[in-house]
Amino acid sequence: MAVPAWRGYAVSLTVLFTLTGCVASTAPEVPTAAQAGETLKDHITRTLTKAQAKDVEVTDAGGKDIPCGDGKVKRTYAATGKESIGSPDSDILTLSLIGALDTVAEYDLTARNASDTSQEAVNKDLHLRIVLSSPARGQMLVKGETECLPAK
Structure with a gap:
């Protein structure tokens, strides 16, 4: 006995929707601001190391929650x-800083505040934004912040 074509399509669609539901439920959890802040610190430190910066000095140690509203905070x-x-x-x-960051993690350069001596990079999955710049001859500056994230 032949099976109607619509039954085959119905079974295929059911399987597809079931698999889609499984994939959607495996979305990564949103990190806390503290977790993202540690990742930010690691990425900035490694970027300067890979760009062969010397006399590295931390100008913003971060570690403090900056309120954003709605119970969320960010770190710098x-x-x-x-x-x-x-x-x-x-x-x-x-350019050296951009290349160094590219070896650390996947970031997308944005056009926001872009110039030859300053570039902004964003990693949406990690909820991080980093600005790579050379504000004066011979100087490198890398600063960043997390998105507004849950405090805990």
Whole structure:
């Protein structure tokens, strides 16, 4: 006996919707601000190391919850360093920082506040925003913040 075509489609759609539901339920949990703040600190520190910055100095140690409203908070972190790659040119140092960040984690460059000496990068999955810049010849600055996230 032949099975009507609509039954085959119905079974296929049922399986598809069931699998889609399973995939949707495995979405990563949103980190707390403290967890994202530690990731931010790690990414900034590793970026400056990979860009071969010397005399690295933490200018914003972070670790403090900054209220955003709705019970959410964000964290910040920033560090500076001096060039050691042989070129004090700010454009080249900014490119060096972008390349270094790319080896640390996947970030997307945004057009927001972009210039030859300053670039913003965002990682939506990790809820992080980092600004890579060279504010003066021979100087590197990497600063970042988390999105507004749950405090606990």
